[in-house]
Amino acid sequence: MFRVSGPAQGHKSIPGGGMMKYVNYERPSIDGKGLMMGKPGYTDDLAEQNSLIVKVLRSPHAFARIKSIDKSKAEALEGVELVLTYEDFKRIPVTRAGQGYPEPSPHDKFVLDNFVRHVGDEVAAVAAIDRETAEKALELLVVDYEVLEPVLDFEKAYENKTIIHDEPEIHEMFPIGFEPKKNVAAAYLMHVGNVEKSLKECDTVVETTFYTQAQAHTMMEPHTVNARMDYTGRLVLYSSTQTPFHTRRIVAEALSYPMSKIRVIKPRVGGGFGGKQCVHGEMLVSAVTLRTGKPSKMVYTRQEVFESTFSRHPMRFDIKLGAMKDGTLKAIDVEVLSDTGAYGEHALTVFMVAGSKVFPLYNKVDSIRFGGKVVYTNRTPAGAFRGYGAIQGNYALESAVDVLCHKIGMSPVEFRQKNMIQEGETSPIFEIMGEGTEGTAMIMETCKLDYCIERGMELIDWNSKYPRKDMGNGKVRGVGMAIAMQGSGIPYIDMGSAMIKLNDDGFFNLMVGATEIGQGSDTILAQIAAESLGVHPDKIVIYSSDSDLTPFDTGAYASSTTYVSGNAVIKASEKMKQMIIEEGAHALKVPVEGTDFDGDTISHGDKSISLRDLSNRLYYNEDQKQLVAVDSYVGTKSPPPFMAGFAEVEVDTETGQVELMDYVAVVDCGTTISPNLAKGQVEGGLVQGIGMTLYEDVVYSNSGRMITNNMMTYRIPTRKEIKKIQVEFAESYESSGPFGAKSVGEIGIDTPPAAITNAIYNATGVRINSLPVTGEKILTGIMKTRQEGDKK
Amino acid sequence: MKVRLKVNGENKVFDVKADEYLLDTLRKNNYVSVRRGCDNTSCGVCTVLVDGAPVASCSYLACRTEGKEVTTVEGIPEEAAKIADCFGREGADQCGYCNPSMALTIYAMKKELVNPTDDDIRSYLVGNLCRCSGYQGQHRAIKAYLEVE
Numbered sequence: 030m031f032r033v034s035g036p037a038q039g040h041k042s043i044p045g046g047g048m049m050k051y052v053n054y055e056r057p058s059i060d061g062k063g064l065m066m067g068k069p070g071y072t073d074d075l076a077e078q079n080s081l082i083v084k085v086l087r088s089p090h091a092f093a094r095i096k097s098i099d100k101s102k103a104e105a106l107e108g109v110e111l112v113l114t115y116e117d118f119k120r121i122p123v124t125r126a127g128q129g130y131p132e133p134s135p136h137d138k139f140v141l142d143n144f145v146r147h148v149g150d151e152v153a154a155v156a157a158i159d160r161e162t163a164e165k166a167l168e169l170l171v172v173d174y175e176v177l178e179p180v181l182d183f184e185k186a187y188e189n190k191t192i193i194h195d196e197p198e199i200h201e202m203f204p205i206g207f208e209p210k211k212n213v214a215a216a217y218l219m220h221v222g223n224v225e226k227s228l229k230e231c232d233t234v235v236e237t238t239f240y241t242q243a244q245a246h247t248m249m250e251p252h253t254v255n256a257r258m259d260y261t262g263r264l265v266l267y268s269s270t271q272t273p274f275h276t277r278r279i280v281a282e283a284l285s286y287p288m289s290k291i292r293v294i295k296p297r298v299g300g301g302f303g304g305k306q307c308v309h310g311e312m313l314v315s316a317v318t319l320r321t322g323k324p325s326k327m328v329y330t331r332q333e334v335f336e337s338t339f340s341r342h343p344m345r346f347d348i349k350l351g352a353m354k355d356g357t358l359k360a361i362d363v364e365v366l367s368d369t370g371a372y373g374e375h376a377l378t379v380f381m382v383a384g385s386k387v388f389p390l391y392n393k394v395d396s397i398r399f400g401g402k403v404v405y406t407n408r409t410p411a412g413a414f415r416g417y418g419a420i421q422g423n424y425a426l427e428s429a430v431d432v433l434c435h436k437i438g439m440s441p442v443e444f445r446q447k448n449m450i451q452e453g454e455t456s457p458i459f460e461i462m463g464e465g466t467e468g469t470a471m472i473m474e475t476c477k478l479d480y481c482i483e484r485g486m487e488l489i490d491w492n493s494k495y496p497r498k499d500m501g502n503g504k505v506r507g508v509g510m511a512i513a514m515q516g517s518g519i520p521y522i523d524m525g526s527a528m529i530k531l532n533d534d535g536f537f538n539l540m541v542g543a544t545e546i547g548q549g550s551d552t553i554l555a556q557i558a559a560e561s562l563g564v565h566p567d568k569i570v571i572y573s574s575d576s577d578l579t580p581f582d583t584g585a586y587a588s589s590t591t592y593v594s595g596n597a598v599i600k601a602s603e604k605m606k607q608m609i610i611e612e613g614a615h616a617l618k619v620p621v622e623g624t625d626f627d628g629d630t631i632s633h634g635d636k637s638i639s640l641r642d643l644s645n646r647l648y649y650n651e652d653q654k655q656l657v658a659v660d661s662y663v664g665t666k667s668p669p670p671f672m673a674g675f676a677e678v679e680v681d682t683e684t685g686q687v688e689l690m691d692y693v694a695v696v697d698c699g700t701t702i703s704p705n706l707a708k709g710q711v712e713g714g715l716v717q718g719i720g721m722t723l724y725e726d727v728v729y730s731n732s733g734r735m736i737t738n739n740m741m742t743y744r745i746p747t748r749k750e751i752k753k754i755q756v757e758f759a760e761s762y763e764s765s766g767p768f769g770a771k772s773v774g775e776i777g778i779d780t781p782p783a784a785i786t787n788a789i790y791n792a793t794g795v796r797i798n799s800l801p802v803t804g805e806k807i808l809t810g811i812m813k814t815r816q817e818g819d820k821k
Numbered sequence: 822m823k824v825r826l827k828v829n830g831e832n833k834v835f836d837v838k839a840d841e842y843l844l845d846t847l848r849k850n851n852y853v854s855v856r857r858g859c860d861n862t863s864c865g866v867c868t869v870l871v872d873g874a875p876v877a878s879c880s881y882l883a884c885r886t887e888g889k890e891v892t893t894v895e896g897i898p899e900e901a902a903k904i905a906d907c908f909g910r911e912g913a914d915q916c917g918y919c920n921p922s923m924a925l926t927i928y929a930m931k932k933e934l935v936n937p938t939d940d941d942i943r944s945y946l947v948g949n950l951c952r953c954s955g956y957q958g959q960h961r962a963i964k965a966y967l968e969v970e
Binding site: 055057060061069074249250251297328330547705709713714739740745746754756 | 848918
């Protein structure tokens with residue numbers, strides 16, 4: 030059974046961290062059993078039974094101006110309560126990005142607008158007594174469109190004659206390179222040293238182009254929100270969101286409604302992966318409920334989730350690497366073009382992470398240049414998605430590194446060991462690049478990449494498998510690898526806070542704004558509080574998140590919760606512990622100095638009082654007062670987790686079909702607060718990365734309609750594709766993290782594109798330069814190689 | 822129209838439209854553990870058992886349940902608790918949205934297959950998609966559950 034079973038739990042030593050009672054132990058998640066047994070908890074489970082159903086008429090055109098909307102027939106339909114069009118809203122540009130304020134994303138979206146910019150964009154909304162009536166009303170809306178020429182190819186977007194955002198009100202919040210007249214949502218350029226000069230001095234230079242595709246989050250719970258007015262006249266939203274506090278702010282801004290009259294409750298969330306960082310239906314249901322006074326709700330159809338929420342930014346990387354004969358990497362030159370789709374959510378920051386959380390991996394270069402543009406197109410907007418640019422950049426860099434290794438005749442492992450960042454080192458990129466702003470200098474206090482590579486080689490049996498093995502039946506196997514890094518929150522921006530309340534009978538409420546979305550944050554934050562206070566985790570009752578009740582937290586994104594919110598929980602717990610000691614000393618009539626609290630009892634010499642007796646005394650008998658401790662944490666650095674990923678593939682050289690035989694991940698994320706939940710994060714991230722590499726693609730027709738707008742045509746991996754995955758953790762202790770922890774939410778997704786395509790190259794000699802990998806691309810490559818061989 | 826059926830052992834009469842799907846009927850009648858994932862039989866989140874066999878309730882007409890026995894996860898509390906404990910040990914719960922449907926399918930598989938191999942398990946559950954777990958923890962948990970039995 031579970032290793033934490035009672036207060037008599039054995040102690041466990043973690044390297045660098047001393048003895049742990051509740052951290053680094055495997056515990057079941059606190060909500061898993063109840064949810065599996067059918068308890069309600071998700072947004073739609075908690076909607077008012079009589080909610081109006083809100084449905085949205087969505088654009089059939091990739092780009093069009095709405096000349097007029099005749100809503101009279103729809104309004105006349107019995108059961109229709111309200112029809113909303115752009116004429117019902119003040120023109121207030123906002124960004125739905127769900128970031129801190131002021132946002133590094135352009136304010137380029139109106140609740141409803143007289144332009145539609147992608148197939149699936151909002152035209153009008155209907156609120157009716159049931160779904161059938163709402164759907165019928167949508168059919169009765171008469172819309173006259175002026176269809177415009179769309180921009181569907183992101184490589185043709187810059188300075189295209191079609192201007193996607195020509196409206197005068199839109200703006201950036203601070204300089205991000207926003208030039209809407211040129212279809213540019215954001216632009217960026219940084220450099221260290223003189224790249225052109227160092228490339229000239231190199232013995233070998235490789236120059237390659239890589240493309241990454243859009244990916245859909247495909248969380249199992251569709252985007253869902255409901256609204257009601259409470260008995261004090263306040264608007265209460267239940268939303269499946271990763272950012273309840275940002276959602277409150279954005280809804281208030283978009284509807285010019287006082288923030289103090291809005292409450293956002295985040296119940297259980299059925300997966301997010303970044304897809305629920307942005308706001309979705311919140312503005313429309315709020316508008317409906319504010320105007321009708323009646324509860325209303327929206328549950329996105331799966332088609333709406335695909336077409337009308339967000340996806341991963343497709344990118345093109347033109348990358349040059351320069352090295353000396355001995356394998357010393359000298360120069361990195363990267364130009365990126367990123368496609369943000371119809372709106373600029375996360376345009377700049379995802380772009381920057383494609384550099385800032387990738388290129389410090391090779392910190393010994395003389396020079397680096399990283400820059401480019403993020404352009405608008407008439408496609409479903411891109412937004413935040415686990416990996417957040419790092420997976421795109423990692424594919425480009427770690428593929429290019431293998432191209433370089435091949436050219437100079439060096440093993441990819443040896444090259445990385447020679448050039449990669451090491452513990453105690455830094456990179457100038459940390460100081461130059463943040464997320465939308467300047468970054469923060471930091472030294473790698475923990476970096477176990479050396480171990481991760483060595484252990485990964487053992488687990489995949491690299492030495493006997495590299496580079497390839499002919500299976501003798503037309504099939505060939507190969508191994509490939511890649512290294513990766515991520516971050517742990519955004520320094521000086523991401524803030525987490527925690528409030529701890531002692532109750533009579535001696536148990537605690539832990540209130541956090543940190544957003545549990547299935548990753549297990551409630552479970553591990555309760556573990557952290559238990560460890561800090563020294564009390565059994567059963568005595569910690571955790572609650573997240575409710576903008577009225579829980580303290581502020583930026584939300585579940587940027588790999589911040591364990592590190593940022595976890596540190597806030599420690600600070601609040603330490604305050605609470607001190608209060609308990611002071612109150613205990615007062616009750617025992619002894620000095621505070623020399624008084625201890627061991628989790629059960631406050632004692633001083635031979636005098637003692639139990640926490641239960643102390644709390645009952647505090648609330649019922651003497652010196653009555655409520656003990657509450659609250660504290661916050663803002664990171665001053667963002668210690669990266671690191672990992673090495675190894676793939677073994679088998680390619681059928683007759684058909685080009687590829688099978689992933691084994692994937693090994695060895696991760697340095699500092700202390701794992703809960704080893705089983707951390708492993709689940711890595712395994713889940715890996716399979717999303719494998720999906721992006723081998724199966725997933727958001728495909729559009731020539732007119733800009735999404736073809737893969739359901740789960741039959743958009744193929745996420747099933748359990749049959751995933752044969753063998755091995756995940757291990759390096760021993761590592763990051764002293765700035767909670768009990769030595771760094772983040773683990775995103776790092777798992779980063780390596781599969783490069784590691785798998787490197788393995789395919791090692792097996793077949795075919796370099797895959799665009800994702801996803803297909804049998805066709807491999808076979809075309811094999812045939813081309815054969816033809817070239819024949820010519821020779 | 823009215824349909825008479827059993828839900829979790831209780832006799833029920835539901836008033837349904839001819840084109841109403843079982844998922845909507847159950848949710849309307851407060852069986853909220855049955856959830857919508859994809860609308861077209863692709864993800865398995867809406868799985869319930871009809872006469873013991875897993876079906877996708879998003880695409881199963883409610884009127885077809887006339888005279889049949891429908892089981893949601895609330896109808897198999899003991900088995901669901903055992904499965905949940907195995908999932909918990911492996912950290913395989915994750916967001917939990919699909920887990921009631923997962924428990925029902927695993928329970929049906931246990932009744933249907935004798936000593937299933939790894940491949941048998943993957944094939945039986947192939948229609949139950951999960952985006953969180955990468956399936957690894959689930960697979961370990963399912964094997965542990967079958968071993969306990």
